[in-house]
Amino acid sequence: MERTILMADGQSFYASIEKAAHPECRGKPVAVGDPTRRSGIILAACPVAKERGVTTAERVGEALAKCPDLVVIRPRMQTYISVSLLITEIFESFTDQVEPYSIDEQFLDVTGSLALFGSAERIARLIQTRVQLSTGVCARVGIGPNKILAKMATDNFAKREPGGISELSRANIEEKLWPLPVHRMFMVAGRMTAHFARMGLHTIGDIARLELGEFKRRMRARMGRQSDIQAEYYWQTANGIDPSPVVSGMRSQIKIINHGRALKWQTYRTFADIEPLMLELLIEVCRRARRYGYMGRVVAVAAAETDGQRSSGFGRQMTLPRPTYLEHELSSVVRSLFLTHWKGLPLTHLHITLTDLSRDECYQLDLFEDRSRLIRREKTVDAIKERFGATAVIRASSLAPTAQAFERAVQIGGHFA
Template sequence: MARERIVMLSDSRSYYASVEKDAHPELRHRPVAVGDPGRMSGIILAACPIAKAHGVAATERVGEALAKCPDLVVIRPRMQRYITISLLITEIYERITDQVEPFSIDEQFLDVSGSLSSFGPPDEIARLIQSRVKLSTGVESRIGIGPTKILAKMANNLAKRSENGVFRLGYDNLEKELWQRPIDEMFMVGSRMTRHFMRMGLAMIGDIARLELSDFKRRLRREMRKQSDIMAEYYWQTARGIDPSPVEPAIRADALKSVSHGKALRSRLYRKLEDIDVVLLELALEVCSRARRLGVQGRVVAVGAVEDGEERATSFGRQTTLPQATALTHEVAAAARRLFVAHWKGEPVSRLYVSLTGLGDDSAIQLDLFEDRAATYELERATDRLKNRYGSDAVMRASSLLESGVARERAEQIGGHYR
């Protein structure tokens, strides 16, 4: 008989705010939130437990948070710091098991099935993780334990309410601990699905789990008035903790379908082709750099745009197939520009994207009688190495220094936030 897996989901409590409080010991007993203190209309990204006790919540406006808690200390986000600490936490996990899968910047799955003989039972491993992460980063961890990823995730939600921050969900306590919970506490059940389930008389998670699958499918189809069998099977399996998916230590290379990059723009600044050209080139640079880093090249270039007309916004997306696979900036940029010029209506542009698909391994480079493509690849890879070492703004096209360029601003940000 196969041994039951032991999967954990470790979540960092109030992650961004915890990192900042660790960096500022003088704020240990103060309410702290992460956001832009200079923008009252900006969004709170995270709040520490003290701030939450005053009613401050993530996603609300900075001005609203300060109105609730005048003593709130709002700290500008430092995304590079949060990524660095997250990678450090991953390294801590990897000293216990090599089966670690990041779920988000502050959540990671661990399969510790093969670690029990070295580190003890699951509860001891959970406490060891909490101790090591706290000592190394100052961040507190909540850990859900289960035989599947879905149960570990829902156990993690319950761990947030437990005294020691650890909770286990197994098939032995599923009915007692999970099935008695309200339906909106089930993973991936939002407000819309909650309303559907309540109308169906399914107020608790166990109300779904106790149904036969065929009956649940029939009832959900009647409620939603459309084909919903796949959705029904997903929620039924979730309620019963069924999830065969493994903990994946890394993204599978064969799952990579495209490399793309887009940018939201202030449309009043992008009315002329000469200004839009600058951004198209910068997007092509980013796409090709990512492709080379992943070891791929593609044959299909796509470009898309949103145009802000006087009466309404319109959009288009077009693609073209190249004669040979590439990850060279000038080839992708030229194809993207041709597509854009052919389909642009001349209205101000508020969003642009460029993508590369039809991907394959870049170990073989198609030669050309009129261009040394291999030498060009080496030149661009050398540029990549400089950027990786000294920052993305270490080497920059002269056009990016124009007012219409966005690369300089983007180099100071991660995920739309400043480093």
Template sequence: MAKANHRVIMLADCQSFYASVEKSTHPEYIGKPLVVSGDPARRSGIILAACPLAKQYGIKTAERLGEALNKCPDLIVVRPHMEEYIRVSLHITEILQSFTDLVEPYSIDEQHLDVTGSLALFGSPEEIARQIQHQVRSETGIYVRVGISYCKIVSKMACDIFAKKNKEGIYVLPAENIARDLWPTPIREMFMVGSRMSRHLYNMGIHTIGDLAQTPLHKLKSRWGVNGEVLWRIARGMDTSPVTPGSFHQQQKGVGHQMTLPRDYASWDEIKVVMLELCEQVGRRCRDKGLMGNVVSVSCQGADYDHPTGFSRQKRMDDPTNITDEVYETAHVLFLRHWDGMPIRRISISLTDLTSDSLYQLSLFGDRDRKRELERATDEIKRKFGETAILRASSLQESGQAYERSLRIGGHYK
């Protein structure tokens, strides 16, 4: 596929990443069905990753741990170790960067590469893919599947639909083969199409990716607006977006944190404790990045997803801030104004409309300078001695989650 005017884009995907890292770290698990699952004792017993052997028993990602154990009583269940997964992911990034400097992480286990300028050094796209597979496997124990095409969207579908299902784990899908190879695929397998969208498309008589690609654009736009055009362009393999290292961080629009609570929190006295902890985390992250936010957003949700309760509201402040107490003051007003009094299980706080904190509004009647200096001092203590080196007294209450969260990354134990 190496025409001079064509880009060569790859999507490298790590097979059953969390489970593969666990087997690489613990050779005694090799040859046994294994899943990585959240802590059942804290009502988060969901399968995060299942190794290929576990999948042979019908075990799927996102199903409940109890259901998986019913399918395979001898299943090895491992609690997630997020620090190790992040370390291995960064190691794989370094390997990919030895082939090209254009590497863009898509998720912790998927990364895009533009190897257009690397062909003269490392060989054909297929040869590069095999070298990547070999080097990643030998250095980390992880098996990588690679989709190859001329753009990011098609390379991802080449990986998800084809490379994951063949022995070599590599699939090349050039533009001229889109109609032959991609279009007969069931629409439910297309990137960005979930089960609900699949049902809508089935009702329109659209059963394959080719059906969608050949549907008049105006018909899709009249029903879904710009999203209809996005789907149509994906089906036709139309994507000019570049592989951009670090693009996610450069385009950050907000800073937020959410917390899934270990049980229902039904009283304001309990809720305000975790709300203050979240505001402190959001403020600290903003301070670390040299940012302030103008808009505070508060969201909460109950535990019963069949009968959802909760709200999501935001409020613009008079001045931008990253001071914990100022974020909390606005957040708690928002919460009490819109909360219906029903128990909550999930809550989130975020700051958006970000600006630099190099210039900030002085107040004749406040003590913002003192608060800023105090928070800089506490941030430094936490940086040097850990998140729990200094805590608010409220976090020592039974409802506080600061200590428990310090043991986790991304909601999972380190």
């Protein structure tokens, strides 16, 4: 199936963010770097500064010599990362398949969104408007049937054309991409350009038009036998072949939420001793899941037990009918998993894990129970605890002698205050 992939790139990313944050710099040449070190490096320059000859990676002193009124602003990396995540969120309103490629470049697979938004060009324009309005960054968008063509459309055309949008397709690659010199091909730098020149290959089309076997032979003759994989890669790139999918959720996705504790076995002998603690562990797992914004579909209980002579343990999991982080939905499952597999010996360890996580932005509603209301209620309790401390609101079961909520709160206060 033909896919429609966009590659969106933020123009002069750091400099554009700083320009948006410093309205007094409007129209002025702005660069990001350390203003106190003339030997430091320019990390980014705005288009006005670039017109005046300032280039990325040159020395601050050299840039100031060319452009004395250059405003040099100290970098704020944490801010740039936050803006990058904000842009990811904007993209996620068009498709759930967004793959950050670098801090200012992201791939979007919009194949499934075309029916909703009209066309790839329209999505590209909407993206440009929304990114500009919410971050001050101008996005340039390349469109293609796969990632490699979308990327080359961005780098070779969208960045150089006034509208900032360009498409490479099977139909136009021969006329649009192939006449370009080889160094404009993705992943080809100076050294490779020289190799290709020696092989008589000067344009991207020179590589694309060669039969793959012949190209491999020429590469081998120049670069040795181990060059076959590289040859295949360059040949596919020149021909716009790239089966790799857009992989979403690359940004530090959480895969597992767990909480557990080592226990004094003399204390945790009966289920009445164990249950209050089990509930506390589960509440903590749920609270973390809500804070990160993930629901889980698989819950696991692991326990170790001993009577001082015999020891054993188990780890069992259960898949739920729908993802959740609601305490009452999980507690009955955890309880029955434990009671089914526990041999009845005193406990030395108990661990609860939530996996198969999915974002909590959409979840299954229930005809008989108002899940949205329950979620709001549990989040309200979370907010109270966040503000007034972990013991501001507790379950009555945490008053049991084997519960640990109070003790833990004091310990953590003692250790980390």
